[in-house]
Amino acid sequence: MSRILVVEDEQHQRELYAMELEDDGYEVEQASNGKEAVEKVKNNKYDLVILDIRMPEMDGIEALGKILSRDKKIPIIIYTAYSNYKSNFMTWTADAYVTKSSNLDELKNKIKEILSSRSV
Amino acid sequence: MINRRLLIQFLFYVPDIILGSILYFLHHEDYFSSGMINYIILILIVYLAVKVLLHIWVYKVFVINQIESVRRYIHNFKKGKFSLKENELRGQRYLSEIINELTDVGRHFENMVASQKDEIDKFKEFYNNIVLSVSSYFLVINQKNEIIFANKSFSTNFNLANEDIVNNSISDLFYFSGGKIADAIENVKKKGESIVLRQTRLLSKNRIAIIADVKISRITMQGENQIVLVMDDITSKCRKDYQISLISQISESIQKDDEIDRVLFSILTAVTSGSGLGFNRAMLFLYDLASETLDGKMAVGPDSIEEAVQIWGAVQGEKIDIVKKMEDYSPGDRKGGFFLEQVLSKHYKYTSDALFVKVLKEQRAYHIKDAWNDTRVDPDTREFVGVGEFIAVPLVAGNRSIGIIVADNKYNHAPIWQDNIELLSIFTVQAALSIESCKSLTTVRNQMEKIKLRQDAIVESEKMAAVGRIAAHIAHEIRNPLVTVGGYAQRIIQTVNKGLKNPESIKNAASVILKESERLEKILSNVMDFTRPSPYIREFNNLNEIINDTVSLLQNVFQERKITIQLFLEKEIPLVKSDFNQLKQVMLNLVQNAMDATPQDGVIKISTEIDGDKVIIRVKDTGSGIDEDHLKNLFEPFFTTKVTGVGLGLAVVRKIINDHNGEITAVNNPEGGAEFRIILPVPI
Incomplete structure (x- = not known):
């Protein structure tokens, strides 16, 4: 069972993703900001990280760098309401960049895609 | 003529010779007889008669003629002619000497008179010149307003011959449309007191215009009252x-x-x-x-x-x-x-x-x-x-x-x-400059008008850009809540579709949707606040009241965050023309910002003070201050350093303060923390 870390400051969204992904059979953990996410990655092993960008304390960009410096291979999907961070080269180091939508299918497909390629 | 005189003298002696010859012959022939005495007496009588006749003739020819000449001479003398015809008194040496002497005397007198006439003429000219040089005009009129006398400068100036002036009525010479002079003349006639009319405009019938001080006075000449007008021409002086x-x-x-x-x-x-x-x-x-x-x-x-x-x-x-x-x-x-x-x-x-x-x-x-x-x-x-x-x-x-x-x-x-011409030339220099500056002013004004139009266009496009920014920002800002709303709605549908009887889950999802909808509304109302046109401000408010109101509203939050609030309010603060709710919004935004920046146990200080015809509000915090890079963008719409902020708080603050004709500035205090300073004008 793959372990996924959802990093999202919006409580309702975070909970929604957790519920949806658990329904799909993933093990989900949550972090409400970048700092928390970096802490969790330090202490736990995850198969994938879903990372929001605009967050208090530490934003997604900074967290992305810190997570990757600890574990270069961990797959990261950036999931944000803003499309303009695509132009920020820091986000290029992530495995995918998905714009938030009320339809979670795109996100779910991306997770499936990445995890299956990794398991091979 | 000497011959003629000799001849006349000879003629005088002709009877004497004849008488002598007769007496000689008679002596020789001895005719002195008694019978002859009668003849001799007769001859003597004839002799005497001839002699008398001769005298009479000579007298007539010489003396009478000479007297005539003298009389003629005297006659001429009376007329002032002192010449004597050479032939008239020829031979009359004594007489002609006397006459010549007389002629000399005559000539002498003539010279005397002539030289006196010169003196008089000089004198006359001298006075005329004086009268001319003072450029006063003299007019004397009688009771019927007829002109009796006018001086030379009058006739010269008004270009009139003496006969055009004398015996004419004064109203034949001037247009008296104002009636001022005519009235004055009548007054002087009645009362006899002199009147002076200053700076009077006179226009003659032959259209010569002057400005003069006119003195009108009454004089009595040979029992008759006459009016004297003295006009001092001050046209050129004026x-x-x-x-x-x-x-x-x-x-x-x-x-x-x-x-x-x-x-x-x-x-x-x-x-x-x-x-x-x-x-x-x-x-x-x-x-x-x-x-x-x-x-x-x-x-x-x-x-x-x-x-x-x-x-x-x-x-x-x-x-x-x-x-x-x-x-x-x-x-x-x-x-x-x-x-x-x-x-x-x-x-x-x-x-x-x-x-x-x-x-x-x-x-x-x-x-x-x-x-x-x-x-x-x-x-x-x-x-x-x-x-x-x-x-x-x-x-x-x-x-x-x-x-x-x-x-x-x-x-x-x-x-x-x-x-x-000289005056006109001087004046035109001034006039040209005035026209030119007026024209440039008009040009500048037109240019200003154009610039203003362009500025308006820029402002308009800026507004459009702002709208674009708003749209982009709203797009992002509402995306999160929308995603949440949509996601939970999806979840409700799925729950229902799967036939799961889980009302708790549905209720939970619905309440999230509700909360997120409220958040959306709040975002929108924030945006609306910013774009709403400014209200017409007509109330006068005490700023201290607004501050107290705001602080009491936030009292619970202060306690919760353990922040101390200190007020330093000027008691005599003048009323400011303002909108109460808008200024309250300003204070709320500023205090909220200060709270966000202030750590626990921090202090926020709010003060009011008077500075001339302005009042100043300061909001200071003990937070980390403002990044120097951010200072210039601080009041721009959608500029925010907060993760969850819309970036409209300070933009709204600035808009409201500008609508109140005030200013807002932000600085970092040297002792740490930020200070926002609002300056508002006090109506006079």
Whole structure:
């Protein structure tokens, strides 16, 4: 069972993703900001990280760098309401960049895609 | 004639010789007989008779004639002729000596009289000169207002012969339209007290206009009352006095003026006003660079002699306040007036050889004394001006001719003197500068207008850009709640679709949707606050009240976050014209910002103070201060350093303060923390 870390400051969204992904059979953990996410990655092993960008304390960009410096291979999907961070080269180091939508299918497909390629 | 005298003397002795000869013969022949004595007596008688006749004849010929000559001489002497005909008293040595002596005496007297006459003439001339030089005019009139005497300077100045003056009534010589002088004369006749009329305008029937101090007094001559009028001509003095103030007055008032028509009108009013340059008519043409024509722009002057007399009479004894006249002028006044219409319809091509174009090109004044015969005047101009003498002066600003002024004395036909021309030339320099500055002012104003339009366009596009930014920002800002709403809605549908009976989950999802909808509404109302047009502010509020209100509203939050709030409020703070709720919004936003920046146990200080005609509100915190890079963007819409902020808080604050004609600034305090300072004007 793959372990996924959802990093999202919006409580309702975070909970929604957790519920949806658990329904799909993933093990989900949550972090409400970048700092928390970096802490969790330090202490736990995850198969994938879903990372929001605009967050208090530490934003997604900074967290992305810190997570990757600890574990270069961990797959990261950036999931944000803003499309303009695509132009920020820091986000290029992530495995995918998905714009938030009320339809979670795109996100779910991306997770499936990445995890299956990794398991091979 | 010596022969004639000898002959006459000889004739005297002819009877004596005859008598002697007879007596001799008688002696020899001894005729002295008694019978002969009778003959001898007879002969003697004849002799005596002849002798007497001879004497009588000689007397008649010589003495009577000489007396006649002397009488004639005396007769001539009486008439002042002292010459003696040479042949008349020839031979009469004594007589002629006497006569010659008399002639000398006569000549002597003649010289004496002649030299005295010279003295008298000199004296007369001397007095005449004095009278002329003081330029006073003397008129003596009788009870019937008929002129008995007028001095030479009067007749010279008014260009009248003595016979045109004497025995004419004074009202035959002058237009007394104001009636002031006629009244004064009647008053003096009745009461006998002298009257002085200062700065009186006089216009003679042959249209010579002067300004004079007129002294009217009564004298008695041979039992009859007579009136003496002494006029001191102060026309030129008035003109010069006026000229000095005129130029400064006109230019001062023109400088304040930006209505080109009014400036032109003022200039021509100065040229035509009686106490100004005093021309009857004046017209102004300006050169149009674009069309290359010299166009009639303005004219001032009466349309007819009747109107001219009326104007002249109306201003009698009054100073024309040109500035007043100018202020009364409105561009609408251009309507009407045949003369003005005529001038406005005139356009001369720069390439034409019309006189006015010549004046413009050569930058030289033309004084035309006889337009009818002067070949420099083209036929069209001759007909247009319709007067023999006129002057055309260029308007030169810098080195450039910008137009011309034409002036004439169409109605009183007064000659244009050199000093009139000089004054006009001086004046046109000032006038040209005024026109030029007015034109540049108009240009600047037009440019300003254009710039303003452009600015408006920029503001408009800026607004559009702002709208774009708002749209982009809203798009992002509402995306999160929308995603949440959509996601939970999806979840509800899935729950239902799967037939799961899980009301708790559905209720949970619905409440999230509700909360997120509320958040969306809040975001939108924030945006609306910013874009809403500013209200019309009419209340007066005490800023301290607004601050107290805000602080009490946030009291619980302060306690929760353990932040201390300190107020330093000026008790005597004046009321400020403001919108209570808007200013409360400002304070809320600022205090909230301060709270966000202030750590636990921090302090927020709010103070009010008076600075002249302004009040100052300061909000200080003990937070981390503002990043120097952010200071300049702080009040821009959608600028935020907060992760969850919309970025409108301070933008709204600035908008409200600007709507209140105030200022807001943000600085970092040297001792740490940020300070926001609001300055609001106090209504006077």
